[in-house]
Amino acid sequence: MATLLDKAQMFRSLHVPGSPLILPNAWDAASARVVVEAGARAIATTSAGVAWSLGYGDGDHLSRDQALDAIARITAAVDAPVTADIERGYATEPAGVAETVRGVLAAGAVGINLEDTLRPVAEQAERIAAARKAADEADIPLFINARIDTHRLPPGDRTAWLDETLARGRAYAQAGADGIFVLGTLDAQTVRTLVDSVPLPVNVLAGPGALPAGELAGAGVARISAGSSIAEAAYGLVRRAARELLSQGTTDTLQGGFDYASLNTLLLAEPGH
Secondary structure (H helix, E strand, C coil), rough: CCHHHHHHHHHCCCCCCCCEEEEECCCHHHHHHHHHHCCCCCCEEHHHHHHCCCCCCCCCCCCCCHHHHHHHHHHCCCCCCCCCCCCCCCEEEEEEHHHHHHHHHHCCEEEEEEECCCHHHHHHHHHHHHHHHHHCCCCCCEEEEECCHHEEEEEEEEHHHHHHHHHHHHHHHHCCCCCEEEEECCHHHHHHHHHCCCCCCCEECCCCCCCHHHHHHHHHCCEEECCCCHHHHHHHHHHHHHHHHHHHHCHHHHCCCCCHHHHHHHCCCCCCC
């Protein structure tokens, strides 16, 4: 059985520019099992999906303990490496981020997403450095994916957006990050510029309006994530099916679902079987 160190090393090795790791994000044990059954080499959680599944809104509304419990359930359900979206680190200070990282490792995950929420670069660099130190002290090469939230900047000068994104990426690399995660719908040239200008693997989003995985690979990305889009689609199905049944008394929306017997068999099996 693979150790946490084995999984961490394996997960790190999957980040290959031009041959990206593709992550259809999961939000609970069942969705993680389904994603692995579909062929995923690793599991990434979506913080939004996890929060929604527990009845909370996204955006740091979960407690650290609630988030870690969800991560532990997912890692127990699959043999594949798991990377956890920990939002802002469930902490206000770098020491708290380090405590969260220790909890993530104890929960069995080998990677994190840590978002900057456009806080001052120096502050976020301290938080990344604290996460790096906590993982190093545990002798686990945790993959720290630094999310750069420049998608939240007002629309306008794309040159200014790019300059800010690159400056943050370089600072986070110096602080100990292993990859950068840039949100938004990006064209191929912008992706190439990010890849060529930041000394870390680049992660971008897949989803409606985004370039296909093949084009993103051609632009040099090392990781492609679905983010919350699969969870959004799942809850969209719930809404459409409920409205159809309540308004028309029919269930056509439910055609093509994962049939009961197959899903139940999948979840009854031991991880890896």
